Each structure stands twice: as C-alpha cells, then as structure tokens.
Amino acid sequence: MIPFNKPFVNGREMHHLQEALSVGHLSGNGIYTKKCQRFFEERYGYRKTLLTTSCTDALEMCALLLKLNPGDEVIVPSYTFVSSALAFVREGARIVFADSREDHPGVDEAKIESLITSRTKAIVVVHYAGVSCDMDVIMDIAGRHNLVVIEDCAKSIDSYYTGSDGIRRALGGIGHLATFSFHATKNIHAGEGGLLVINDEQFISRAEVLWEKGTNRAEYFRGEVNKYGWVDVGSSFLPSELTAAFLWGQLETLDEIQATRKATWQRYHDGLQPIKDKIRLPLIPDYATNNAHMYYIVCRDFEERSNLIDHLKSVGISAVFHYLSLHRSPYYKDKHSGSENVHADRYTECLLRLPFYNELSVSDQQKIIASLLEFCS
Ligand SMILES: *Cc1c(COP(=O)(O)O)cnc(C)c1O
Numbered sequence: 329m330i331p332f333n334k335p336f337v338n339g340r341e342m343h344h345l346q347e348a349l350s351v352g353h354l355s356g357n358g359i360y361t362k363k364c365q366r367f368f369e370e371r372y373g374y375r376k377t378l379l380t381t382s383c384t385d386a387l388e389m390c391a392l393l394l395k396l397n398p399g400d401e402v403i404v405p406s407y408t409f410v411s412s413a414l415a416f417v418r419e420g421a422r423i424v425f426a427d428s429r430e431d432h433p434g435v436d437e438a439k440i441e442s443l444i445t446s447r448t449k450a451i452v453v454v455h456y457a458g459v460s461c462d463m464d465v466i467m468d469i470a471g472r473h474n475l476v477v478i479e480d481c482a483k484s485i486d487s488y489y490t491g492s493d494g495i496r497r498a499l500g501g502i503g504h505l506a507t508f509s510f511h512a513t514k515n516i517h518a519g520e521g522g523l524l525v526i527n528d529e530q531f532i533s534r535a536e537v538l539w540e541k542g543t544n545r546a547e548y549f550r551g552e553v554n555k556y557g558w559v560d561v562g563s564s565f566l567p568s569e570l571t572a573a574f575l576w577g578q579l580e581t582l583d584e585i586q587a588t589r590k591a592t593w594q595r596y597h598d599g600l601q602p603i604k605d606k607i608r609l610p611l612i613p614d615y616a617t618n619n620a621h622m623y624y625i626v627c628r629d630f631e632e633r634s635n636l637i638d639h640l641k642s643v644g645i646s647a648v649f650h651y652l653s654l655h656r657s658p659y660y661k662d663k664h665s666g667s668e669n670v671h672a673d674r675y676t677e678c679l680l681r682l683p684f685y686n687e688l689s690v691s692d693q694q695k696i697i698a699s700l701l702e703f704c705s
Contacts, residue, residue: 329644329645329646330644330645330646330683330688330692330695330696331646331683331685332646332647332648332681332683332684333512333513333683333684333685334685334686334687334688335512335513335517335519335685336517336585336685336686336687338577338578338581338584338585339577340576340577340578340580340581341573341574341577341578342577343577344360344573344574344576344577345570345573345574345577347573348360348569348570348572348573351569353569354568354569354570355568355569356379356566356567356568356569356572357540357566358569358572359569360569360572360573360575360576361379361566361567361569361572363572363576364379364523364572364575364576364579365377365378365379365523367576367579368523368525371498372498372500372501373497373498373501374498374500374501374506374525374526374527375525375526375527375528375529375532376525376526376527376532376535377523377524377525377526378523378524378526378535378536378539378565378566379521379522379523379566379567379571379572379575380507380521380522380523380524380539380565380566380567381520381521381522381564381565381566381567381571382411382509382511382520382521382522383411383480383482383507383508383509383510383511383522383523384411384414384415384522385522385563385565386507386508386522386523386524386565387411387412387414387415387416387478387480387507388415388418388563388565389524389535389538389539389565390415390450390478390505390507390524391415391416391418391419391421392419392538392561392562393505393531393534393535393538394416394419394449394450394476396416396419396420396421396449397420398420399420399422399447400420400421400422400447400448400449401421401422401423401424401445401447401448401449402416402421402422402423402424402448402449402450402451402452403423403424403425403426403440403443403444403448403450403451403452404416404423404424404425404426404452404654405425405426405427405428405434405435405452405453405454405672406425406426406427406428406653406654406655406656406669406672407428407433407456407651407653407654407669407671407672407675407676408454408456408480408651408654409454409482409651410654410657411480411482412452412454412480412654413425413452413654413660416450416452421449422447422663423654423660423663423664424443424445424448424666425653425654425655425664425666425667425669425672426439426440426443426669427439427667427668427669427670427671427672428456428669428671428672428674428675429671430671431611432456432459432611432613433456433457433624433671433672433675433679434453434454434455434456434459434460434461435453435454435461436671437461437462437465437466437469438465439667440466440469441469441473443666443667444469444473444475448473448475449475449476450475450476450477450478451466451469451470451475451476451477451478452478452480453466453477453478453479453480453503454480454482455479455480455481455483455484455487455499456483457483457610457621457622457624458483458484458485458487458499458515458618458619458620458621458622459487459610459611459612459613459616459618459619460484460487460488460489460499460613460615460616460617461489462613462615463489463491463497463502463503464491464492464615467502467503476503476504476505476528477502477503477504477505478503478504478505478506478507479499479500479502479503479505479506479507479525480506480507481499481500481506481507481508481525482507482508482509482511482514483509483514483515483619483621483622484499484500484508484619484621485508485514485515485516485582485619485621486498486515486582486586486619487499487616487617487618487619487621488616488617489502489615489616489617490614490615490616491615500525501525501527502527503527504526504527504528504531505524505525505526505527505528505531506524506525506527507522507523507524507525508522508523508525509521509522510522510523510575510578514621515585515586515589515619515620515621516575516578516579516582516585517575517578518567518571518572518574518575518578519571519574520571521567521571521575524539524565533547534560537559537560537562538560538561538562538563538565539562539565539566540562540566541562541563541564542558542559542560542561542562542563543556543557543558543559543562544556544557544559585686586619586620588686589619589620589621589684589686590618590620592620592623592684592686592688592693593618593620593623593684595690595693595697596623596682596693596696596697597609597610597623599693599694599697599701600625600697600700600701602701603700603701603704606628606704607625607626607627607628607700607704608625608626609625610623610624610625621684622681622684623681623682623684624650624679624680624681624682625679625680625682625700626675626678626679626680627678627679627680628678629677629678630677630678632678633649633677633678633679633680635703636680636700636703637649637680639699639703640696640699640700640703643695643699645683645695645696645699646683647680647681647682647683648680648681649676649679649680649681650675650676650679650681651675651676652676653669653672653673653676655669655672656673656676682696683696
C-alpha cells in the first residue's frame with residue numbers, strides 16, 4: 329500500500345538530540361528553543377516568535393491574548409481543522425463561520441465583511457494547503473473595523489503573499505498574530521510542535537507571561553525585574569529542548585525538504601493535466617506562492633469521490649478526504665446560526681488528497697497518476 333503520509337526524518341535530528349542531552353538543559357526555553365525562534369524571526373521577518381507544544385496551543389494563546397468576553401464573536405472559516413475554532417470557543421467566543429471560495433478551499437474574502445457585527449473581535453484566516461488568502465483584502469477589512477487578524481499558518485511554512493504594493497511577505501508575518509504547526513503531517517515537524525508569531529508589539533509582553541505559566545519569568549531572565557512571580561493567567565505552552573533540538577535538525581535542511589516537495593507537487597500537476605477538465609486541479613492565485621504542503625483534487629460530486637477512493641484502494645493507493653465543515657459538526661451545528669456555507673460543504677464532499685511525503689518515489693507517483701488517468705477514461 330502506498331501510504332498517504334510518512335513523516336520525514338533526515339538524520340540531523342539525532343545529532344541535535346544528543347547535543348541537547350550533553351548540554352543537560354532539557355526543559356523549555358534553552359539554546360535550541362532560542363535558535364529555532366531566531367531562525368524564524370530572521371528568515372521570515374516575524375517581529376517575535378515563541379515555540380509552543382502545538383499549533384492548537386499557539387491558537388489558545390491567541391484566544392487568551394484577545395481577552396474575550398462571553399458573546400464576543402470570532403470569524404473562522406468553516407472548511408478548516410477543529411483547532412482553528414476550538415481555542416476561541418474555550419475562551420467563550422461565539423464562532424461565526426465563513427464560507428470557502430468557489431475556486432479555492434480558502435476563505436472567501438469577499439464574504440467576510442457581511443459577517444461582522446458589533447461583537448466581532450477577530451478574524452482567523454487559514455491559508456489552505458499553504459496557499460495564501462488575499463491578505464490585502466483581509467487586512468483592509470480588519471483595519472476598518474478594528475479587528476485582530478490571526479493567521480492559522482499550520483500548513484504555511486515557507487510560503488509567501490505578494491500584495492498590491494508589489495512587496496512579497498512571508499505568511500505569518502502579515503496578521504497581528506500567527507500560528508504554525510510542526511505536527512508529523514506538516515512539511516517541517518517535531519512529531520508534535522508549534523509556533524506563535526507576534527507581529528503586533530502590544531501583545532508581546534503578555535504573550536511571554538502566558539507562555540511561562542502566568543509568571544514574569546522572561547523579564548526576570550532578562551534582568552528587568554529582580555524576582556519573578558504569578559502575574560496573569562497562562563499555561564505550560566513551551567516545549568522541551570528535546571522537541572526544539574529535533575526541530576532544529578529539520579530546519580537545517582528546510583530548503584532541501586522544500587525542493588523535494590515542490591518537485592513532487594509539480595510531477596502530480598504535470599502528470600494530471602490530461603484530466604484537468606474532468607477533475608479540478610489546485611489553483612495557485614498570482615499573489616500566492618506554492619509551498620507544496622499537499623496535492624489535492626476536486627471531484628464533481630460525493631459519489632465520484634467515493635468511487636475514486638475505492639478505485640485507488642483496489643490498486644494499493646491510500647488517498648484521503650479532508651475537513652468536514654465545522655458549521656455542520658456534531659459539536660457546533662446547534663450553535664451555528666449563520667449563513668449557508670455551500671462551498672465549504674462542496675469541498676467536504678468532493679476534495680481528495682493524494683499521497684504526499686518526501687520519500688514518495690517517482691515510480692510510485694507515476695503509478696498514482698496512471699491510476700487517476702485510467703479512472704477518468
Ligand atoms: C494541523 C493543523 C492544525 C493543528 O496543528 P497541531 O500542531 O496538531 O495543533 C491547526 N490548524 C490547521 C489548519 C491545521 O492544518
């Protein structure tokens with residue numbers, strides 16, 4: 329069976345794990361944590377970063393930073409992973425779901441403004457498959473309504489957006505806050521792991537406190553106060569040095585990992601051109617780059633997708649569908665009272681992800697492409 333995903337390990341991780349063990353500082357916020365954080369700040373121009381134990385945790389920090397009151401609203405795309413909404417629900421927010429675009433599973437920027445009320449506090453955007461939303465439109469709406477923009481960049485490492493000013497910016501560096509995932513299914517991973525990006529200065533000092541279990545320990549270590557104590561809410565959001573050391577091993581070969589993934593993506597895209605009128609291939613808008621997080625196709629209907637999954641399975645290929653619209657989820661369907669999200673529902677029923685991982689061989693990929701062409705003929 330060709331699996332759908334296989335976490336990539338390049339061998340550098342073990343070297344850094346051993347190094348961390350010999351240094352002996354194994355709890356959080358040691359040299360590897362600082363190395364990783366500096367890497368992201370320097371390479372992508374993020375104002376301030378904090379490693380976290382997951383993207384979900386980083387989103388929880390965002391929810392705490394918003395200081396939500398019961399009944400406050402947060403706009404979240406319906407076609408996304410549970411975590412994009414969950415963190416805000418736990419802080420008492422009401423989630424207002426936004427639909428996907430007709431031509432792309434990402435949020436329909438044009439529909440966001442009609443969802444804003446006097447209770448709206450923030451907009452969460454998810455760059456689906458690592459392909460940017462139209463951030464000029466979103467930042468303009470947020471600016472006019474005084475809302476915080478949180479980029480859920482779980483899948484968006486090393487991806488960029490070019491705005492109407494012609495400047496190319498890294499995803500995660502545009503919104504006020506952003507979150508990344510280093511879960512084993514993402515381009516760069518540490519088994520489990522995440523990152524909070526803080527681009528808006530006003531959130532930095534409180535984010536450091538939330539990260540360190542509600543204490544002002546960060547200020548203490550910088551010598552800004554002479555003792556530290558409990559000053560706010562928080563949790564243990566920081567990962568151990570073992571996680572950071574593993575992640576550093578991955579970051580050392582980020583460019584090679586990305587080059588391999590982009591070649592894999594392009595082979596699918598070239599190989600599937602003959603069926604592009606029968607099965608929709610992914611769209612990369614002009615303002616977005618492709619970070620080769622995944623390769624997905626969109627079938628005409630649910631039945632066609634089910635048949636295709638069965639066909640691929642019968643020849644030893646594991647292809648999987650993706651999100652189930654959150655506005656129709658068992659947990660939220662009774663709480664949701666907004667618009668219909670017809671495109672999110674269509675992607676729920678019709679989108680299919682093909683096997684995608686660094687060690688996917690060219691011959692296996694050719695077999696997958698041939699099976700798809702055969703299905704369509
Ligand atoms: C993977 C993913 C998450 C969750 O990441 P964790 O690190 O597992 O918490 C959140 N949002 C999106 C869009 C994801 O794809």
